[in-house]
Amino acid sequence: MITRRALLRMAAGALVGAAGVAGYGLVGEPFFRPRITRYALTPPGWPQGLKLRLAIVADLHACDPWMRGDRVASIVDQTNDLGADCILLLGDYIATHRFQVPIPLVEWTRELARLRAPLGVHAVLGNHDWWDDPVAVRRGGGLPVVGLALQDAGLRLYQNDALRLEKDGRPFWIAGLGDQIAFIPVRGWRAPRYGVDDLPATLALARDDAPLILMAHEPDIFPKVPSRVALTLSGHTHGGQFNLFGWRPVVPSRYGQRYAYGHKIEDSRNLVVSGGLGASVVPMRIGSPPEIVTIDLG
Numbered sequence: 001m002i003t004r005r006a007l008l009r010m011a012a013g014a015l016v017g018a019a020g021v022a023g024y025g026l027v028g029e030p031f032f033r034p035r036i037t038r039y040a041l042t043p044p045g046w047p048q049g050l051k052l053r054l055a056i057v058a059d060l061h062a063c064d065p066w067m068r069g070d071r072v073a074s075i076v077d078q079t080n081d082l083g084a085d086c087i088l089l090l091g092d093y094i095a096t097h098r099f100q101v102p103i104p105l106v107e108w109t110r111e112l113a114r115l116r117a118p119l120g121v122h123a124v125l126g127n128h129d130w131w132d133d134p135v136a137v138r139r140g141g142g143l144p145v146v147g148l149a150l151q152d153a154g155l156r157l158y159q160n161d162a163l164r165l166e167k168d169g170r171p172f173w174i175a176g177l178g179d180q181i182a183f184i185p186v187r188g189w190r191a192p193r194y195g196v197d198d199l200p201a202t203l204a205l206a207r208d209d210a211p212l213i214l215m216a217h218e219p220d221i222f223p224k225v226p227s228r229v230a231l232t233l234s235g236h237t238h239g240g241q242f243n244l245f246g247w248r249p250v251v252p253s254r255y256g257q258r259y260a261y262g263h264k265i266e267d268s269r270n271l272v273v274s275g276g277l278g279a280s281v282v283p284m285r286i287g288s289p290p291e292i293v294t295i296d297l298g
Helices: 004-027 069-080 105-112 127-131 134-139 145-152 199-204 219-224
Strands: 035-041 052-057 086-089 121-123 161-167 170-176 212-215 229-234 262-266 269-273 291-297
Touching: 052 069, 069 105, 069 291, 105 145, 121 170, 127 134, 161 199, 170 199, 219 229, 219 262, 219 269, 229 291
Parallel strands: 035 291, 052 086, 086 121, 170 212, 212 229, 229 269
Antiparallel strands: 052 291, 161 170, 262 269
16 A cells, blocks of 8 residues: 555655756757758659758757857857758747747857858748748738848848759759748738748749759648659758657647658658757757758769
8 A cells, every 4th residue: 555655755756857857858958969860862863973962950949048149150060060062941040939038130140151061051931930020921921030131141041932053063953932831810910821832933943854952941841742852851840849759749730740850751752851959839858859960862
């Protein structure tokens, strides 16, 4: 028979354990030096001899104290050392939730401006970059303040746009989709649509059959992505942010666990979802350490 004293000890132990896990999630894992997660793949139809290394930075969620300018600077240095041909930034540069104190835009944009790769640095916006600017949301188009700040820092920003590049004489396309959930209802106003994304118009800009790499902040677009796209790259999910031995209780996707994290192949189409770097809603990460992704194609 369990005594009252034993029950109290068990309850105290459970509380101490829960406090330890919460403390780890708050001040431990979110501050870890990002791990480097590496993938190597050759999508169907990828041109022989075209070898390309991509470095992926997603979901910074710049804020105080978890992602200040000095930490962004360290991430930039780490990314620059990866030897990537292209660096791709997948959106959500700022945090917009309680307990996450905003920092001046210049504190992190000046650091991202130091990113260097032979074939450039390419960026798209995320939903939080839009939601932080109610004027842009009401306007229903253009760019939010974060997008303008990225451009002012000299970064190439894509919104339903594409660019043809070459490596060793072999062409490929980088395309960036507008955010899929840019618009949320504001008091007294209903958004005319959910996002600024236009997948058909974006893909139509690739005017030849060179392979195309698509940046899309949210992975939910993937079922609509045609085989014309060699590789889709997304962030947004934070790998669930809470990953308890493979169980992710909250994934911000209509598809649940399907696109929560990692390399996915469907009908010979390839998607890589980065776990990202920062945190959203609750400033904690447990079992989903911050990461920078590299992908070696070909």
